[in-house]
Amino acid sequence: xxxxxxxxxxxxxxxLFDMDGLLLxxxxxxxxxxxxxxxxxxxxxxxTLKAKMMGKKALEAGKILVQQTGLDGILSPEDFIKRxxxxxxxxxxxxxxxxxxxxxxxxxxxxxxPMAVATSSHRQHFELKTTKHGPIFALMxxxxxxxxxxxxxxxxSPDIFLVAAQRxxxxxxxxxxxxxxxxxxxxxxxxxxxxxxxxxVPDPNLxxxxxxxxxxxxxxxxxxxPCSWGLPPFAPISSSS
Ligand SMILES: O=P(O)(O)OC[C@H](O)CO
Ligand SMILES: [Mg+2]
Numbered sequence: 646x647x648x649x650x651x652x653x654x655x656x657x658x659x660x661l662f663d664m665d666g667l668l669l670x671x672x673x674x675x676x677x678x679x680x681x682x683x684x685x686x687x688x689x690x691x692x693t694l695k696a697k698m699m700g701k702k703a704l705e706a707g708k709i710l711v712q713q714t715g716l717d718g719i720l721s722p723e724d725f726i727k728r729x730x731x732x733x734x735x736x737x738x739x740x741x742x743x744x745x746x747x748x749x750x751x752x753x754x755x756x757x758x759p760m761a762v763a764t765s766s767h768r769q770h771f772e773l774k775t776t777k778h779g780p781i782f783a784l785m786x787x788x789x790x791x792x793x794x795x796x797x798x799x800x801x802s803p804d805i806f807l808v809a810a811q812r813x814x815x816x817x818x819x820x821x822x823x824x825x826x827x828x829x830x831x832x833x834x835x836x837x838x839x840x841x842x843x844x845x846v847p848d849p850n851l852x853x854x855x856x857x858x859x860x861x862x863x864x865x866x867x868x869x870x871p872c873s874w875g876l877p878p879f880a881p882i883s884s885s886s
Pocket of ligand 1 (some may be wrong): 663699702727768832
């Protein structure tokens with residue numbers, strides 16, 4: 646699944662990664678927990694609601710869930726988040742990398758392409774989710790989390806990507822030459838508003854009409870071709886046995 650994009654503006658100097666659902670296979674944990682909580686109220690959690698919540702800061706996502714399911718006055722967003730976090734706490738340390746992540750990050754690092762993470766997850770969740778993946782995340786120039794005081798508004802506001810770009814402290818950085826990898830519609834919108842380019846790797850359950858803002862849409866990071874973005878190509882797989 647790939648949308649064509651013209652090559653003339655694909656001169657990428659810096660890369661920003663979303664985390665949940667893009668680098669880490671953590672969105673499934675949110676889905677299962679939210680299904681369970683809503684079931685207790687006789688409600689169903691579906692991908693229409695998930696699409697509105699994903700990528701957002703916790704409380705913002707909680708407000709959307711309460712509002713969209715008619716639970717106003719029955720379940721507060723704060724109580725929903727408290728319950729969600731208690732259930733997620735034990736799941737996060739088992740988080741796995743999404744396919745293609747390790748190859749891409751090691752490749753970009755080997756070619757000195759500056760990279761950072763911009764995640765709506767708060768710091769404590771970032772630490773839990775990356776328990777098994779310290780060496781990969783250590784290749785990032787920096788990490789920006791959702792509760793960073795500089796990130797005033799969550800995705801789809803551009804704040805987190807603009808803060809992440811600033812922290813490269815590179816006076817030559819041009820926002821148009823920053824490539825963002827995202828899985829969520831709110832994150833794609835944030836990156837576009839920040840003036841950056843976006844590769845979207847959506848979950849197959851996401852409505853394709855919500856993927857139209859991205860410059861490129863891939864089924865997996867394994868499909869990503871660095872060369873088509875002006876980045877160094879992957880080394881050819883050796884044919885020697
Ligand atoms: O996709 P991220 O990394 O911005 O984080 C999103 C939330 O924590 C869950 O949707
Ligand atoms: Mg995400």
